Amino acid sequence: MSTWAAEAIRTIRAKHTPTPLRTVRVGGAEIVMKDESTLPTGSTKHRTVAAMFCHAIASRDITETTQVITATAGPVATAAAHFATLLHLPSTALVPAKAAEEVLARIENEGGRWQRAEQPPAALQQEARALAARWGGHFLDHFTAAEPAVTAWPPTIADELFAQLPEPPQWIVVGAGTAATATVIGRHIRGEGLPTRLALVDPENSAYFPAWATGARDYGTGMPSRIPGIGRPRVEPGFHPGVVDLAIPVPDAASAAALLWLHGQGIDAGPATGTSLWGIHHLITKMGEQGPMATLITDSGAPYRTTHLNRKWLTTKGLDPTPQEAELTW
Known part of the structure; x- marks a missing residue:
């Protein structure tokens, strides 16, 4: 490796510090949220x-x-x-x-x-x-x-998250864009023999839930996701369904409702985190899960003040969150 390359890699890696954890109680469950919005460019990307x-x-x-x-x-x-x-x-x-x-x-x-x-x-x-x-x-x-990059360059987000937690959570809930984050977390869970299960939340129009449910790795919808950062019209190469224990389809209006609820709790997050929270709602209310759970704040709400955090915009896009908000009584 050249001197420049070695120094460049050291420079990149030296700039990283672990992102903090935030906690919110949902019903009787404690939800730990790893806040990736604190990274220098504001996103887990x-x-x-x-x-x-x-x-x-x-x-x-x-x-x-x-x-x-x-x-x-x-x-x-x-x-x-x-x-x-x-x-x-x-x-x-x-x-x-x-x-x-x-x-x-x-x-x-x-x-x-x-x-x-x-x-x-x-x-x-x-x-x-x-x-x-x-x-x-x-x-x-x-x-x-x-x-392949996030797998090859530890510590991964999974290494960091589990090192910060006092004990492995019952569930980790994440969405998928490239699917790199979900895959590296799922592989960590299995490689370390942990009792944690991985739930993948998937918005409308995305190919990941149907691909997981049917086993069709070439599944495609041809339609874009309305939840920034997650959901794809096709299955991307980084998706490995075998590391996912459960995939949960989430209506986009439900993502918006959960996002607004989070902001009401003082958690500044973007729409993808709303999708994950609705997945946690499903685990608690539909499956009776109560153990500690973890998810990611993938980015902040700042870029979405006039869109996903704006009720008028949501309504004009056919995403009125009111019916789903009524379900978030926990």
């Missing part, structure tokens, strides 16, 4: 992208002169801009044509550049890969590279 950078640097896919390309306007692009800037590398996010200005501003604030895609969103990955080839850069493909 920060942790994932750090591992992807280390993996690509160790493999010599990223060197001291490499242009880093991402294909998203979301937290992955923001985190990639952060780490590229940290290492004095150029970075460009290829973003959907209709990406909002406030989203693009977050990429710029981390020192990254962005470029609007010429192709429709379904072709974003292919366009980014072609762009990286044309520029001689490296395409940081979070859908294919996230799971």
Whole structure:
């Protein structure tokens, strides 16, 4: 490994500190929430992208002169801009044509550049890969590279979470975007022989629940998720259904209702955490589970003040949370 590569990896890893735990009581159950919104770019994707950078640097896919390309306007692009800037590398996010200005501003604030895609969103990955080839850069493909990277670069989020907990929880509940986080947690549980079970929550339009239920790894819905960060129209390579004990489909309005309930408890979280909380509600009210449970605050509510945390917006999108809120009496 070159001197630059070794120093770059040390620099990335030295910047990480464990994220804190927050606790909320739901009925008679104690829910521990690992707050990934405290990471420097505000999302659990920060942790994932750090591992992807280390993996690509160790493999010599990223060197001291490499242009880093991402294909998203979301937290992955923001985190990639952060780490590229940290290492004095150029970075460009290829973003959907209709990406909002406030989203693009977050990429710029981390020192990254962005470029609007010429192709429709379904072709974003292919366009980014072609762009990286044309520029001689490296395409940081979070859908294919996230799971092997987070597995290869411990301590993982699972290592960190279980080291912080006084005892293994009865359940850990998470959603899946790339599925890297769910997979690394599930593998940790099995590798350590822990009694904890893993529940995967899946929003509307996503392929993960039907793929888990049917065993069809090539399942696809062709429809995008309305819950940022989780849910995919197809099963991504990082998904390993064998490490999941239970998959729970969650209506999007239920995710919104649980998110609003969380904010009422003083927990600042994004929509994906609402999905996980509804999954916990299912475990408690439908399955009678009462043991300690854990989940993630994958990002904060700040980007969603005018969307998923806004009742008027929810209603216009057909996501009126009122019926589901009536169920959250615990």
